[in-house]
Amino acid sequence: MKTFIKIIAVASLLLVALMTGCSDRGTNAPYTAPGDSWMYFDAAKHVFSPDLRFQLKNPFELLNMAIYVPEAAWTNQIRVPMLVLLAPQGGDQYYYFQHGLFQMAEEMIRDSVIHPMAIVCVANDQVFGGYFYGNSLPAGWYDSIVGGDLLKFTRDEFKMVYDEPGMRGIGGVGQGAYGAFRAALVHPGTFKSITVTDGPLDFDGSDGTGGFVPQFRAALLEQGLLGSDSAFAKFDSSAAHPISRMLIGAALAFSPHDDSIRYRVDTVDTIVLGDTLSKALRISITNRYQLSDSTTLVTRIVNGYSQYGDLTGFDFHFPFDNTGTPYQGPNMIWQRWMRNNLDSLYWHAPSAQPLDGVQMYFLETPESDPNYGFHEQTTSFRNFLANRHLNSQVWVKEYEGYKGKPATKDQYLYDLLKDMLIFHSHAFYGETQ
């Protein structure tokens, strides 16, 4: 019995040792720290007058923006570079934040994946979804704003932001991609880096028959008006017709017809029998687009009445006839559009090599919605740049969505934003891309 007890004792000791060896490893699941109360500035709208004075249904001449400033920069501990992101068609100032920009930037800065940077998110106009950040009375004078007045605004209001081109980047999605390149071409030397997804970067495509040209027919088909004699009289701008709305926005930016604009000053009042009446002041507008050719004129869509009563009467011309063919009439409306094409802006830029030293990153997908033709336009423009033998660097990332969720639009912007932020961060600080 004594021997038995000894055996059991030894065995028990070994058993205890073994059980101790099976020690609790605890958990190695990563801890996620709660976010603090820091947020982006969601009401960073600003009056850009006279740049937006005649923009449709924008009586207060506001450019809506939302701005992310890292907390350390806001408390003046550091100065940071600035990235301007332009929203696509229909996107407002929250567009990028709604795709996770704020949380992503906070995490990436915290994890030292990117350098701290301020990010200015500019809204596209909401009336027709956007005006391509173009330059016209009804669309607004974005050439003066993006790359101009906007930078002055941020310089004055956000002192923690570096005011030097090497610390400034711009990017965009869709129309925002066009706007980003447009700003860089109109203001050479202003931006160090550009990141874009597929967008309307070459209006007539690689052979002059692509780009928007097939969209003319698609817009008429979208409305059931292809070949109709009353195609333009019945043209509808509702949100159910996104291609049509895109072309309306482009037409207002590139080929408006502003024969009846009025500007009314509400601050001059007259009291008549107790009622306040506002006085309308008709002012003279120079550089009106008043094409005599009425074949492609669309007159009904921009209503002459506004509840604010301050802007009325913008018509516009489409650059195509009722069969969707580019209109070759005497006023060459299509050529007005093509003057705003990026290749044209490149040739007519203020400097001979407007993109010198600019690092560019194209995030492209062949799955991009063929109804818009943005992918074809993007590759065409990128090939145009490649043939210019620029003294700059171009990176391309081609991506596809996962099975069952193709990347037709901006479904993957969340994932692309990471790449964009990293690219700009590296560009600002001269790091290897």
Next chain:
Amino acid sequence: MGIIRFAVTLILVVVLGCTSLLAGGFENTGLGVKARAMGGAFRAIADDWSAAWYNPAGYAFIPDNQLGGNSSFMYYRDQIEPNYSFGGPADSTGIYNGRPIYNAHQVLSMPSGGFVVRLPVWGETVFGLSAYEPFDANIRWSLYSPLRSYNDSASYQPPSEQFTNNLDVVAFQLTMAREFMDQKLAVGLGLQLQRGDLVFKNLTFRENPMPSPLSDRPRDKVSEISYQDGNGWGFGLKGGVLLKQSEKLRLAASINIPFDITLKGKATQTFIMPQIFPATGINLNSVQYLFVNGATVQLNSDFETKLRLPMTIGVGAAYAINEKLTLAIDAQMTMWSRFKGFDFSYTNFGTFRGAMDSAAAKDFFTANLSSPIDWKDAGRLAIGAIYNYNSYLTLLGGISADQSPARDSKDFIPQFIDTGNKYGFNLGAIVHIQRWDLGLTTSIIHCPDLTVTDLVDSNGDGNFDSFPGKYSGNTYETILSFNYRY
């Protein structure tokens, strides 16, 4: 001191030197120190109460009454390095990709026991009553935290242990066996009442039914954590034959036929809804708002699922080389292709109000879920030896090869970890003291590493069913047993 030195040496050899095996799938590793130490090559030996598991016919040749039991202490020390990506640029899902994550710590205890008694029924019949756990799975994981951009406030308060499987099937078995052909042939039958208990928790990335941009990345999938806690009863049959071909050779065959068990219980579905801020232009009372407000929606319901247990067929042989040494061999096939995972159907959700009380919302929130498993039938081979060292000590050993039912499976999930074919050898010892047999064995079971690459929707319900990543692990097991002869 000689006996102490010998015992210490023996136990050290057992503790440090032996590797063993897990049975395939979630079949239990076996009962009894004797059988386990022989690698499971016990079908043709079957001479203690644990024959209820291996071959009920063995009871017929047990000369005396027995009361026995064992307890197995198991510790699954597994690890997953997830590589969970939806594909394309969507490489971040909230799963802790690229990090080795441990399963939750727990030492599992699995007791079992039974008695054997010879009664003058139908001549003379040996009866036994035993309770043991033929099937068991128990593992818990915390592998997920919502992306901040998906739901900022939920990202640092993720539900813990989103992947859990605690499946127990306990069999209460009445065994009857008797001899035929003048002590040459024995036939045994086991009638099982089976109790199945299931606690199953799973994270499912549900397709966001909202249109773009509400369902743009990272809100393309809605995180649903389903929790099921239920049980059910079923029946099973065991049958076996044991033939004493000669004084030295014994041949055996047995079959185990479990019937399906319907598991019922309570379920809780927890939806971590996406959060969009600011949610401009979305009506607060709309269905869309449910999918952007970042709330945690929790629903209670009843659930039902079917547990399809596999049939097992085995044959074995034992040969007595001499009075002290007996060799045994065992081959078994387990029909794991019967087991298809779980299809959960939910009912009795209670009353829905507001936007939840709409067809679109109900369709989404009350959808049935499944965790399909695609396993193959798996074979098992074991060779064991018994060496009666002297009257108070029996040494045991065995080697075994165990085929994994999950080979080539695309449905690999953290709740059922079977990373590949396992090979091992086993050593054990039983000390006989008067009427007592006391046994001890301990095993360190090393499982092969497995890399699962594909994220698949194997049943076509729109939800991904596999969990890609690199799986590895070890299992530590210690078994203590006693047997009392009377």
